[in-house]
Amino acid sequence: MKLLVCISKTPDTTSKISFTPDGSKFNDAGIAFIMNPYDEWYALVRACELVEKNVGTVTLINVGGADNDQIIRKGLAIGATDAVRVDAEPKSALFIAKQIAEHAKSQNYDLIFCGKESIDYNGSEVGAMVAEFLDLPFVSYASKLEVNGGTSTVERDIEGGVETLEVSGPFVVSAAKGLAEQRIPNMMGIMKAKSKPFTVVAPVAFPDLAVPVSYTLPKEKTGVKLVSPDNMEELVRLLHEEAKVI
Amino acid sequence: MVLVFAEAIKGQFKKAAFEAVTYGAQTAQLLGSQCVALTLGDVQNAGQLGVYGANKVLNINGAAFENFDSQVFASAIAQATEKLGATVVVLSHTSTGKSLLGRLAARLNAGSVAGAKSLPDVSGGGFKVTKGVYSGKAIATYEISSPIKLISLAGNEIPLKATGNEVAVETLEVSAPASKVKVLSVKRQEGIVPLPEATTVVSAGRGMKGPENWGIVEDLAKVMGATTACSRPVADADWRPHHEHVGQTGVAIRPNLYIAIGISGAIQHLAGVNQSKVIVVINKDPEAPFFKAADYGVVGDLFEVVPKLTAAMEKFKAA
Numbered sequence: 408m409k410l411l412v413c414i415s416k417t418p419d420t421t422s423k424i425s426f427t428p429d430g431s432k433f434n435d436a437g438i439a440f441i442m443n444p445y446d447e448w449y450a451l452v453r454a455c456e457l458v459e460k461n462v463g464t465v466t467l468i469n470v471g472g473a474d475n476d477q478i479i480r481k482g483l484a485i486g487a488t489d490a491v492r493v494d495a496e497p498k499s500a501l502f503i504a505k506q507i508a509e510h511a512k513s514q515n516y517d518l519i520f521c522g523k524e525s526i527d528y529n530g531s532e533v534g535a536m537v538a539e540f541l542d543l544p545f546v547s548y549a550s551k552l553e554v555n556g557g558t559s560t561v562e563r564d565i566e567g568g569v570e571t572l573e574v575s576g577p578f579v580v581s582a583a584k585g586l587a588e589q590r591i592p593n594m595m596g597i598m599k600a601k602s603k604p605f606t607v608v609a610p611v612a613f614p615d616l617a618v619p620v621s622y623t624l625p626k627e628k629t630g631v632k633l634v635s636p637d638n639m640e641e642l643v644r645l646l647h648e649e650a651k652v653i
Numbered sequence: 654m655v656l657v658f659a660e661a662i663k664g665q666f667k668k669a670a671f672e673a674v675t676y677g678a679q680t681a682q683l684l685g686s687q688c689v690a691l692t693l694g695d696v697q698n699a700g701q702l703g704v705y706g707a708n709k710v711l712n713i714n715g716a717a718f719e720n721f722d723s724q725v726f727a728s729a730i731a732q733a734t735e736k737l738g739a740t741v742v743v744l745s746h747t748s749t750g751k752s753l754l755g756r757l758a759a760r761l762n763a764g765s766v767a768g769a770k771s772l773p774d775v776s777g778g779g780f781k782v783t784k785g786v787y788s789g790k791a792i793a794t795y796e797i798s799s800p801i802k803l804i805s806l807a808g809n810e811i812p813l814k815a816t817g818n819e820v821a822v823e824t825l826e827v828s829a830p831a832s833k834v835k836v837l838s839v840k841r842q843e844g845i846v847p848l849p850e851a852t853t854v855v856s857a858g859r860g861m862k863g864p865e866n867w868g869i870v871e872d873l874a875k876v877m878g879a880t881t882a883c884s885r886p887v888a889d890a891d892w893r894p895h896h897e898h899v900g901q902t903g904v905a906i907r908p909n910l911y912i913a914i915g916i917s918g919a920i921q922h923l924a925g926v927n928q929s930k931v932i933v934v935i936n937k938d939p940e941a942p943f944f945k946a947a948d949y950g951v952v953g954d955l956f957e958v959v960p961k962l963t964a965a966m967e968k969f970k971a972a
């Protein structure tokens with residue numbers, strides 16, 4: 408089995424988000440970066456489990472600068488076999504997907520994993536784009552995945568329910584909660600990661616067709632209005648007359 | 654021309670489809686152009702999309718569209734886009750729309766904005782759209798520079814506008830690729846509004862002490878016609894089903910009203926609910942961080958407060 412896992416770098420979930428004074432760029436001063444939780448906890452771990460059960464390799468791919476090496480090393484410590492970093496600033500989803508597809512097109516991967524979304528841009532876009540570039544099926548929000556020879560069974564989360572699918576041949580899958588359990592890399596994994604193959608490749612030229620040009624912070628709440636626990640009629644009145652939500 | 658893919662579940666439109674058409678019609682107006690709605694497969698009352706401003710409704714039918722496969726659906730929408738010469742394509746930011754948007758972008762070589770919150774700003778010949786980023790902690794303005802622009806519209810952002818009339822449905826022919834995906838089963842909870850579509854959500858956390866106490870939460874939700882949700886530790890402990898888990902790692906929601914009961918308001922929880930229009934927090938600890946993100950707060954014991962709120966709601970509904 409030959410598997411590819413797309414990993415991205417995102418600010419830690421507890422980060423306080425701010426921007427440069429002119430609102431044009433994310434302010435990364437004091438921000439701790441992590442591997443996108445969906446990529447790490449679910450996509451990567453499930454890929455590792457599949458290879459452990461059968462045989463094969465798990466390749467990591469990331470599009471980003473040298474400051475991403477730390478999360479790639481973590482991925483190797485968790486259990487990936489080798490890694491590729493496409494050395495480019497990831498400015499738009501389509502650019503990122505093009506780079507991943509360019510790498511994957513000659514590799515004949517059995518499965519390509521990504522996370523259900525990156526927790527910074529929340530686009531849920533890259534996986535579907537990679538699938539289209541490679542003319543493969545795409546199954547999003549997988550919460551369960553079993554592979555039997557050339558066919559896979561996947562459960563995916565849909566609005567208010569679950570859909571069970573059977574896919575034949577290679578496909579791209581996006582990982583949601585439930586697909587696997589988070590793994591903490593151990594000392595041996597961390598040591599082994601140091602000698603695993605890790606290549607850096609140049610990007611192919613591709614335009615950025617949609618990019619963020621400015622950022623704002625949402626309006627702060629003006630302050631909570633406290634209602635006495637003994638006067639729920641007043642809360643109902645406020646929700647009806649003031650907030651107009653009931 | 655603005656093309657809107659109006660998605661249907663088992664042949665029926667959801668609110669998301671009407672919102673997308675409303676958005677498409679308003680975008681067409683900004684551009685001085687027309688709005689065409691596209692439906693795929695067997696869809697009932699497709700003509701009603703005219704009511705929300707579609708100048709024309711098209712249907713592509715065939716067995717290929719009976720179940721959802723992003724490869725087959727995207728191929729059909731892309732062919733329609735090219736046949737009609739559409740310059741803007743609007744989808745809903747649902748599990749279906751999200752798997753189509755990226756495919757269409759790659760196929761049509763088009764820039765996309767996933768989860769748009771506003772109508773495009775087309776001043777000066779540009780095309781700018783805002784969306785939530787960093788799990789709702791910020792808003793970004795995106796500029797799309799390609800000839801075709803793709804947008805998936807976030808739910809509950811655009812008020813529905815019934816401005817038009819039913820229109821006749823025309824059919825369109827495209828070639829559908831063979832699907833490599835077979836749907837074995839679809840399980841949906843019947844009779845409740847799924848969380849991503851819910852306009853009122855009643856949610857509870859570890860303050861509930863145990864699953865046996867959820868009756869008071871369900872009673873409140875029932876009176877309000879709300880959908881129930883929970884915090885992550887509650888789902889992790891199997892007190893509640895996983896699909897109820899909201900937050901950074903669960904479902905992200907944006908209802909009009911979110912009532913949080915016995916939830917502390919951790920940043921990862923807020924990430925999934927901070928785009929709710931109005932937030933009510935019930936917590937016995939006045940220092941709970943959730944109060945900072947709330948519009949209305951009740952400091953008190955949930956086991957006393959929630960039944961009182963349910964009673965007050967009942968009285969209000971009966972009046």
Ligand SMILES: Cc1cc2nc3c(=O)[nH]c(=O)nc-3n(C[C@H](O)[C@H](O)[C@H](O)COP(=O)(O)OP(=O)(O)OC[C@H]3O[C@@H](n4cnc5c(N)ncnc54)[C@H](O)[C@@H]3O)c2cc1C
Binds near residue numbers: 899914916922955
């Ligand atoms: C990477 C990461 C991702 C995460 N993703 C999510 C996520 O998606 N969703 C999520 O919810 N969490 C998530 N978490 C967990 C999050 O950090 C919190 O631990 C969690 O939200 C706390 O749940 P809680 O508020 O139900 O419980 P607690 O924090 O234990 O809060 C319980 C609250 O109930 C109140 N209370 C107790 N008894 C009563 C009473 N009788 N009456 C009234 N109030 C009472 C307490 O004062 C307290 O504020 C994530 C954490 C990490 C690290």
Ligand SMILES: Nc1ncnc2c1ncn2[C@@H]1O[C@H](COP(=O)(O)O)[C@@H](O)[C@H]1O
Binds near residue numbers: 468471521524
């Ligand atoms: N720069 C990147 N390098 C590699 N994979 C990425 C990158 N950005 C996003 N991805 C993958 O695409 C998924 C969806 O990201 P997004 O479309 O940004 O929500 C992520 O969970 C990753 O698996």
